[in-house]
Amino acid sequence: xxxxxxxxxxxxxxxxxxxxxxxxxxxxxDEKMQEMKNTGSKSILVxxxxxxxxxxxxxGVFMSYLEDFQEEEISLKIFALSPRVFEVFKxxxxxxxxxxxxxxEAALEA
Amino acid sequence: MNYxxxxxxxxxxxxxxxxFLQATLRELKLSDKDQHQLTLAVEEVCANxxxxxxxxxxxxxxxxxxxxxPEKIIFEITxxxxxxxxxxxxxxxxxxxxxxxxxxxxxxxxxKTIMDEIEFESDKGQNTxxxxxxxxx
Numbered sequence: 001x002x003x004x005x006x007x008x009x010x011x012x013x014x015x016x017x018x019x020x021x022x023x024x025x026x027x028x029x030d031e032k033m034q035e036m037k038n039t040g041s042k043s044i045l046v047x048x049x050x051x052x053x054x055x056x057x058x059x060g061v062f063m064s065y066l067e068d069f070q071e072e073e074i075s076l077k078i079f080a081l082s083p084r085v086f087e088v089f090k091x092x093x094x095x096x097x098x099x100x101x102x103x104x105e106a107a108l109e110a
Numbered sequence: 111m112n113y114x115x116x117x118x119x120x121x122x123x124x125x126x127x128x129x130f131l132q133a134t135l136r137e138l139k140l141s142d143k144d145q146h147q148l149t150l151a152v153e154e155v156c157a158n159x160x161x162x163x164x165x166x167x168x169x170x171x172x173x174x175x176x177x178x179x180p181e182k183i184i185f186e187i188t189x190x191x192x193x194x195x196x197x198x199x200x201x202x203x204x205x206x207x208x209x210x211x212x213x214x215x216x217x218x219x220x221x222k223t224i225m226d227e228i229e230f231e232s233d234k235g236q237n238t239x240x241x242x243x244x245x246x247x
Contacts, residue, residue: 084142
């Protein structure tokens with residue numbers, strides 16, 4: 001089960017992910033990321049608090065946007081990942097490529 | 111202990127696979143982190159088979175057996191699709207994955223990093239992939 005909600009805040013867009021992302025539903029994440037890019041978002045904050053599981057299909061979606069975001073100066077930050085999900089980002093070295101914070105406040109201040 | 115599961119080759123079966131693995135691994139004395147990572151590695155191999163070897167053909171099946179001994183746990187995955195030998199694939203460079211905007215390749219890094227040993231054999235149309243994790247005290 002996966003739900004992805006988007007919220008437009010004053011200075012950023014919030015992407016709230018709840019549930020599990022695998023090869024059956026990673027296209028949902030792709031669509032939401034594309035939508036944010038297309039609507040001209042310059043700052044995307046991903047709330048990972050409810051993200052219980054993510055396989056390479058979902059991680060690949062984040063990775064596939066990194067270059068475009070860099071070129072278009074779109075900032076991508078993820079916050080509140082559970083320790084076990086964060087560990088998966090670390091195995092791949094994605095914690096070196098994506099800005100990951102413990103809390104939303106820390107992500108906003110950075 | 112020995113546990114078995116058969117799933118049909120569709121990506122929606124991956125959630126069933128995770129439930130089975132979570133229930134099975136919960137009985138072993140593994141940390142939350144290890145349970146999570148073993149589930150992920152097994153799912154990555156099965157997702158690869160479903161998508162690349164069976165093209166999501168819902169009438170095909172994959173069998174998973176979990177075998178536990180005091181020193182190791184073995185996940186044996188058998189199927190009758192196109193042989194996909196993980197060992198033939200090099201771990202891709204992460205920077206290359208980013209610059210080529212590839213969505214694939216990451217699963218192989220995860221499986222090879224999480225598991226201690228990977229075995230593969232193909233015989234008379236049946237492929238067997240064994241993922242092995244040694245227990246460390």
